[in-house]
Amino acid sequence: MLVLLYLCRMLYVVPTPVGNMEDMTMRAIRVLKEADLILAEDTRTSGVLLSHYDIHTPVLAHHKYNEHESVNEFVSRLQAGATIALISDAGTPGISDPGFLLVREAVKKGVEVQTLPGATAFVPSLVSSGLPCDRFIFEGFLPQKKGRQTRLLLYKDEERSVIFYESPRRLLKTLEQFVCEYGEERQVCVSREISKIHESHVRGSLREVTDYFTQHEPLGEIVIILGPAIPQQNTEGDAGNELIMGKGKSKNKYKTEKI
Numbered sequence: 001m002l003v004l005l006y007l008c009r010m011l012y013v014v015p016t017p018v019g020n021m022e023d024m025t026m027r028a029i030r031v032l033k034e035a036d037l038i039l040a041e042d043t044r045t046s047g048v049l050l051s052h053y054d055i056h057t058p059v060l061a062h063h064k065y066n067e068h069e070s071v072n073e074f075v076s077r078l079q080a081g082a083t084i085a086l087i088s089d090a091g092t093p094g095i096s097d098p099g100f101l102l103v104r105e106a107v108k109k110g111v112e113v114q115t116l117p118g119a120t121a122f123v124p125s126l127v128s129s130g131l132p133c134d135r136f137i138f139e140g141f142l143p144q145k146k147g148r149q150t151r152l153l154l155y156k157d158e159e160r161s162v163i164f165y166e167s168p169r170r171l172l173k174t175l176e177q178f179v180c181e182y183g184e185e186r187q188v189c190v191s192r193e194i195s196k197i198h199e200s201h202v203r204g205s206l207r208e209v210t211d212y213f214t215q216h217e218p219l220g221e222i223v224i225i226l227g228p229a230i231p232q233q234n235t236e237g238d239a240g241n242e243l244i245m246g247k248g249k250s251k252n253k254y255k256t257e258k259i
Contacts, residue, residue: 174224193221
């Protein structure tokens with residue numbers, strides 16, 4: 001008699017909240033509870049989230065400093081029938097976070113990979129910016145030294161919105177470089193602390209937004225949305241070139257204020 005043994009091997013890529021704990025989906029919680037193993041970027045950071053949702057699945061570290069050494073071990077576990085869930089400190093693994101290497105090797109070995117929909121910082125930043133979001137480019141973090149100028153020049157005549165991640169301590173320097181490369185009038189939105197109590201969006205020309213952060217120290221996680229080089233036709237009700245900051249409130253209630 002022929003017996004077929006089916007191994008329930010699966011790699012789940014699971015987004016975690018970038019701010020508000022309530023952004024965790026019901027499916028994500030179930031997957032993390034049912035998995036044989038959770039791979040976390042920082043086990044201490046993820047431990048807070050897992051404890052909050054009463055998740056007791058075993059957790060091992062998987063981050064940029066050890067992923068090249070550990071990836072084969074985890075792929076072998078997947079091939080043997082394990083179900084593994086991959087998470088990062090915040091957001092979707094693989095988006096400016098560890099994840100690509102494990103997913104690539106799992107796919108090569110014929111392991112099923114499913115990525116759950118969920119939190120990421122750049123999508124709400126883009127949509128809230130008021131800049132065109134029908135077409136866009138995700139750049140992420142710019143190189144700090146080698147290759148930085150080359151990357152900047154790519155977007156001088158870009159007709160789509162461009163998304164950057166930046167640290168608060170480097171934000172002003174980056175905005176000043178943008179002014180030099182793209183001109184003072186190009187539109188931009190700087191979003192910070194997405195999905196947190198102090199979420200805010202500062203919108204205006206590069207000169208206006210740069211001047212604002214010269215006077216107000218940037219804090220928290222930063223997303224920069226650089227508008228297209230080709231001016232977009234204004235419609236009735238547009239804010240024009242006035243600097244606008246939207247301040248986030250609890251329970252995702254927002255208001256827009258003119259500065």
